[in-house]
Amino acid sequence: MHDPWVFVAFLLPIGLLLPAVAVLMGILLGPRKPNAIKGTTYECGIETVGETWVQFRASYYIFALIFVVFDVEAVFLFPWAVAYQQMQLYMVLEGVLFLLILAAGLLYAWRKGALEWV
Amino acid sequence: MGDPFGLIGQWLMDLVTGWGMQPVAALTLLRFLGAAILATVLLLACFLLIVAERKLLGRFQDRYGPNRVGPWGVFQTVADFVKLIGKEIVVPDGIDKPVYWLAPLLVVMSVVGIWAVVPFAPGFLGTDLNVGILYIVSVGAIGTLGIIMAGWSSNNKFALLGAFRAVAQLVSYEIPMVLTLLVPTMLAGSMGIAAIVEAQKDMWFITAAPLAALVFLISSVAENGRAPFDLMEGESEIVAGFNIEYGGLAFGMFYVGEFLHAFTVGVLFSTLFLGGWQGPGAEQFPLLGLVYFFAKAFVVWFITVWIRGSFPRVRIDQLLSLNWKFLTPLALLIVSLTAVVDKLAVEQGWSRILALLAANGALFVGTMAVLGAYGRSVRRREERLRATAGGLSTGIAR
Numbered sequence: 001m002h003d004p005w006v007f008v009a010f011l012l013p014i015g016l017l018l019p020a021v022a023v024l025m026g027i028l029l030g031p032r033k034p035n036a037i038k039g040t041t042y043e044c045g046i047e048t049v050g051e052t053w054v055q056f057r058a059s060y061y062i063f064a065l066i067f068v069v070f071d072v073e074a075v076f077l078f079p080w081a082v083a084y085q086q087m088q089l090y091m092v093l094e095g096v097l098f099l100l101i102l103a104a105g106l107l108y109a110w111r112k113g114a115l116e117w118v
Numbered sequence: 119m120g121d122p123f124g125l126i127g128q129w130l131m132d133l134v135t136g137w138g139m140q141p142v143a144a145l146t147l148l149r150f151l152g153a154a155i156l157a158t159v160l161l162l163a164c165f166l167l168i169v170a171e172r173k174l175l176g177r178f179q180d181r182y183g184p185n186r187v188g189p190w191g192v193f194q195t196v197a198d199f200v201k202l203i204g205k206e207i208v209v210p211d212g213i214d215k216p217v218y219w220l221a222p223l224l225v226v227m228s229v230v231g232i233w234a235v236v237p238f239a240p241g242f243l244g245t246d247l248n249v250g251i252l253y254i255v256s257v258g259a260i261g262t263l264g265i266i267m268a269g270w271s272s273n274n275k276f277a278l279l280g281a282f283r284a285v286a287q288l289v290s291y292e293i294p295m296v297l298t299l300l301v302p303t304m305l306a307g308s309m310g311i312a313a314i315v316e317a318q319k320d321m322w323f324i325t326a327a328p329l330a331a332l333v334f335l336i337s338s339v340a341e342n343g344r345a346p347f348d349l350m351e352g353e354s355e356i357v358a359g360f361n362i363e364y365g366g367l368a369f370g371m372f373y374v375g376e377f378l379h380a381f382t383v384g385v386l387f388s389t390l391f392l393g394g395w396q397g398p399g400a401e402q403f404p405l406l407g408l409v410y411f412f413a414k415a416f417v418v419w420f421i422t423v424w425i426r427g428s429f430p431r432v433r434i435d436q437l438l439s440l441n442w443k444f445l446t447p448l449a450l451l452i453v454s455l456t457a458v459v460d461k462l463a464v465e466q467g468w469s470r471i472l473a474l475l476a477a478n479g480a481l482f483v484g485t486m487a488v489l490g491a492y493g494r495s496v497r498r499r500e501e502r503l504r505a506t507a508g509g510l511s512t513g514i515a516r
Contacts, residue, residue, distance in 0.1 A: 015230035
């Protein structure tokens, strides 16, 4: 009779709204006297040099990339886990085979040195 | 006293339809009220949670903790809140404004959103999604997004470093968490959280999958981003990391999100592995289920605070090695082993729980043996290095 997502549709906006009201209250009630010095970027007393959004090291990117691979594969595993109770042993073994392929991917990334932090 | 939550719901429903409302509209209104009450209670509970955690941390570190404002310092957070409201909002130059203001709100929203599917007692939960586990993972990931947004938009290099570390840490630790979440899903045969709790009537999943529970706990603590995994805000290295340019209540929202998340970790762990509201007599008296639920959640929460108070911060390469070279392969092994052993036990007619316990024990011993061998090889290499260096510098050493 009733969609279970209705509750989520209410809860998430409320969860966004309540902290927004709190922050807004802070903005309204707090004093505000901006000047040039206050607005500068914080950096332990010395002035910032150069742009903030600079090139960053590729290691972070590679870790994020491995994550994407694993997360997508994990999503494929959930239907298998839900159906697990009705499965024969060989179907379970097929799922394990899939996990082994995943593990082989991890091993490949490991041997390639993608998991080293240098 | 049979079913107080059902009675209250029925009473409210009768009341609202008695005013001449359509049943569907009335139900929607009740859902809205429930969501509003849940979110408000959660955010208000933070006032107590923060004091409790600071008191506990104080005791762990052999000091009193906050004890001035009100009896035992319980109003400390209220005082902090008032102070944070009164602070000047300093908006730094060159920030990405919409992203900067949205980030703290998203962090709170993600934590509050998780509670939609948490069953507090039999028949007392926000909503029973049939994809509850995926919902928890995806809504929890919004918090990671909020932290990355905060670090990126602040126009500050420390904040940017914090955001990068959040990418490396929060995103990486999601893998073992998601993989170990497969184990309760398999054992219960459902992704719905209420069904998972129901399935733990005879045995809590921690007895069938202790290693999965342990890996889940470690990766949840890391997801929460607090000691020993607090690299992204590491105040002694990158000052405050992602939240460095935030002040007033915008900063307070990150704080609220983190402390509420810590309790949410306890709640999720007790729901998925400790049987949630299950306990003697909980079926007959749902109120008793509520008591069990919060008792278990507080025990797990206490353990996470204990971990926070006890361990030093790890280095980033150690953090990533722990995840990618230890927890992730271990989680893959746990999932395959649990799947095969449980199916074998059912087909051969063994006791499921004993078979799973034996498999977990064997895996634990094997893991420890591998770790021990690795540790010995590292020590031997270091000794060899020291021996070569010692030959050169004996004059200085003696």
